[in-house]
Each structure stands twice: as C-alpha cells, then as structure tokens.
Amino acid sequence: MSMQTTSDNASGEPMLDINVTPLIDVMLVLLIMLIMTIPPQTHAVKLDLPQNTHQPPPPIEPLKNTVGVTAGGAITWNGTPISQQQLRQYLEVTQQMNPVPELHLQPDATARYELVDEVLAITKRAHVQKMGFVGNEYYQNIF
Numbered sequence: 271m272s273m274q275t276t277s278d279n280a281s282g283e284p285m286l287d288i289n290v291t292p293l294i295d296v297m298l299v300l301l302i303m304l305i306m307t308i309p310p311q312t313h314a315v316k317l318d319l320p321q322n323t324h325q326p327p328p329p330i331e332p333l334k335n336t337v338g339v340t341a342g343g344a345i346t347w348n349g350t351p352i353s354q355q356q357l358r359q360y361l362e363v364t365q366q367m368n369p370v371p372e373l374h375l376q377p378d379a380t381a382r383y384e385l386v387d388e389v390l391a392i393t394k395r396a397h398v399q400k401m402g403f404v405g406n407e408y409y410q411n412i413f
Contacts, residue, residue, distance in 0.1 A: 373398050
C-alpha cells in the first residue's frame, strides 16, 4: 500500500495560498485585548450630589414632628417638602435628642402605598421609638 499525495505543489511550483492561521491567532488576541479594555473605559459611577440651597432646614420640634405623604408623591417634614435622604437625617437627629420626640405619620388618603411603605421602612431603619398614625378617620370615606 503506497500513499499517494495529491498536491498542487507536486510539480514544484511556488505555493500561491497564504497561511492565515497566524493572522487569525493575532486577530483573536487583539479582539480579546479589546474586550478586556473596553469596560473600564466606559465604567462610570453616578452620584447625586446635594444641591446648595440657601433656605434653612425645617425645624425639628422637641416634642413632636409630623411626616406627611402627599397625593402628589412628596414627603413633608412639619409641612416642608423634603427628600427621603433628608428624612433619614432628620430621624437620626431626633433619635439622639433627649427626650425623644414623637413622630406622627400623616399620609394623604390618596397617596401611593409604595411611598408610604418606603417612609415606614426609613423610620424602621432609624429605630424610631415613639410613632403614631394621624388622620385614620380620613380613610373611612375612601373605601
């Protein structure tokens, strides 16, 4: 049994095909390097920096403070609109006071439950000790 090799180069002519294997290897290495370097370049950390407002913060009463949730989705502290972050800060300050003031939660009857639930979660994380719900009589006519 003899082996016959059939090749275009059997006649001694120069080989016309280019060996593309090294080219493919180099291209794959470059592709992997490109994939590895793109994520750090596009990675960004988004921070919401506090805005400089010149209005004084709402006062923290020594006896009781009222947190309201409006139908429009705003949180109020003693009638002044605040953010959830400010609510956390005010609750931390009130828990350090002696005696600890009462916190009255007064959500609007048509306020979204999700926002009221978030406010309750914030008060729980702040370890509020004295808390009461104000205005439960408003809910009698809604349902």
